[in-house]
Amino acid sequence: MNIRELNDPELDIFSRCSEVQLFRINEPDPGVFVAESANVIIRALEAGYKPLKLLVEEERIETEAAPVFEVIRRLYGDVFLDSIPVYSAKREIVTALTGYKLVRGLWAVFLRQGLPELSGFLRDKLRITVLYDVVNPTNVGAIIRSAAALGLDGALLTNASVDPLTRRSARVSMGTVFQLPWTKVLKNGPRGTELIKYLQNTGFTTAAMALTDDTVNVDDPALKAKDRLAVILGTEGTGLPDDIISSCDYRIMIPMHHGVDSLNVAAASAVCFYELLKSDNHCNI
Numbered sequence: 373m374n375i376r377e378l379n380d381p382e383l384d385i386f387s388r389c390s391e392v393q394l395f396r397i398n399e400p401d402p403g404v405f406v407a408e409s410a411n412v413i414i415r416a417l418e419a420g421y422k423p424l425k426l427l428v429e430e431e432r433i434e435t436e437a438a439p440v441f442e443v444i445r446r447l448y449g450d451v452f453l454d455s456i457p458v459y460s461a462k463r464e465i466v467t468a469l470t471g472y473k474l475v476r477g478l479w480a481v482f483l484r485q486g487l488p489e490l491s492g493f494l495r496d497k498l499r500i501t502v503l504y505d506v507v508n509p510t511n512v513g514a515i516i517r518s519a520a521a522l523g524l525d526g527a528l529l530t531n532a533s534v535d536p537l538t539r540r541s542a543r544v545s546m547g548t549v550f551q552l553p554w555t556k557v558l559k560n561g562p563r564g565t566e567l568i569k570y571l572q573n574t575g576f577t578t579a580a581m582a583l584t585d586d587t588v589n590v591d592d593p594a595l596k597a598k599d600r601l602a603v604i605l606g607t608e609g610t611g612l613p614d615d616i617i618s619s620c621d622y623r624i625m626i627p628m629h630h631g632v633d634s635l636n637v638a639a640a641s642a643v644c645f646y647e648l649l650k651s652d653n654h655c656n657i
Contacts, residue, residue, distance in 0.1 A: 383459070386427050386479050391538050395484075402484035405537040407547075410436045413480045415547030417443045421482040425457040429466050432477035440478065484537065488555045490528075490562075494574050497525040497553075499649060501641065502571070502578075502604045504612055505532040511608060512536055513544030514638035520545075520552035522645040527554040528602075530567070565619040568604070572621070576602040580620040581640060582612050587623040590647045595622060603644060608637050 385394070386406060397403040404424060407413045417423065423444060428437045444453050466477075494500070501519050506512055512534045519527050527536075533556065534541055536549040557563070562570040568578050577598040588594070595601060604620055606612035617623060626635065626643050635643070 383427070383461075385425070385481055391535070395535070398483075402486055404481050404483055405542075406539055407480050407482060407537075408478070408539055408543050410440050410478055412542050412547040412550075413440050413478060414443050415550040416480070416482055416542075417447060419550035421485065421550070423456060424481045424483055425459065426481075427459045427461070427466070427479040429463055429477040430460045431463060433460060436477045440480070487558075488553070490555065490557060490570075491574075493526065493528070493553070493555045494571075494576075498600050499524045500526045500528055500576070500602050501645070502567075502602050503527060503529045503533045504604055504606050504616060505530050506605060506607050506637065507532065507534055508608055509534045509538050509540040510544050511636070511638045512538075513541035513549065515605065515641045516541070516552055516554065517545040517548045518638070518642040518645055520548040522642065523649045524645060525553065527552060529554065529556045530563075531557050531559050531561070564613075565615050568616060568619040571602050574600075576600045577622065578602050578604060578620040579622040579624045580604040580612055580617045581606070581625070581637075581644060582617045582623050583625055584617060584623045587625045590624045590626050590644050591650075592622075592624070595624065595648055601648065603641075603648065605637055605641055 385404070389397075391405075394405055395403040407416050413423075417440070426437070426440070441453060444456075501515065501524055503512060503515060506515070506529070512529075513536070516527055516536055529536070535556070536542065536545070536554055542549050557567060561567075571578055577595075577600065579595060579601060581604065603624075604612060604616065606616075624644070626640055626647075628634070634640070
């Protein structure tokens with residue numbers, strides 16, 4: 373279906389709906405999300421997310437969109453592929469619509485899946501990270517990408533943290549938000565120090581990335597020896613609340629040089645995950 377006008381209502385879901393509006397579509401059932409670029413879309417498809425409609429830059433129908441169509445055909449069949457709306461538009465229309473000068477050429481709307489319940493999610497996990505009120509979508513995507521690449525079993529996000537399926541988070545993660553198991557603590561779930569206690573009662577040793585008088589280096593052998601470990605990360609700038617830091621079993625740090633006091637939380641997470649899982653019996657690093 374060819375789109376000629378920028379204000380075509382068929383484009384609303386791709387550009388004029390906020391992330392909150394997308395999330396609330398189909399309430400009380402899970403809503404929808406928009407994924408960008410072939411790589412991210414294919415990973416969403418492979419993870420079992422059902423596509424509802426696609427928008428393709430005309431010049432990329434035979435290139436970037438072709439492998440996506442093939443995956444949909446393999447997973448759902450020709451009849452399904454022929455039944456879902458595929459919109460196309462000229463580059464200038466898509467650029468004006470998205471606001472990007474560098475257009476990725478392909479978007480897909482997917483139906484969300486229900487989030488795993490907390491106790492069930494944690495049951496088989498040995499190494500996880502907890503994103504405590506991390507509100508920057510770029511950081512969320514980058515942390516999840518590092519967690520997936522470096523061998524963690526999953527990511528747990530507080531309710532206030534950015535949803536990993538937002539466009540920017542999923543794009544920055546290079547689609548690993550569809551590969552690494554994750555869930556969010558719902559509004560009626562454990563909050564604050566209750567969440568830390570919940571993790572501890574489930575058998576996790578909790579380690580907060582924070583500077584205190586008793587902070588240990590991230591490569592401390594005692595951490596690697598723990599059967600189950602949860603690394604708690606705070607938001608950029610303010611970091612973790614004091615009560616969360618004090619309620620954790622360990623406080624951990626990455627040694628700094630040249631007067632640098634800290635790393636971006638996403639960069640710090642990659643160093644932390646690597647050190648904690650290097651030569652760990654629980655992973656292959």
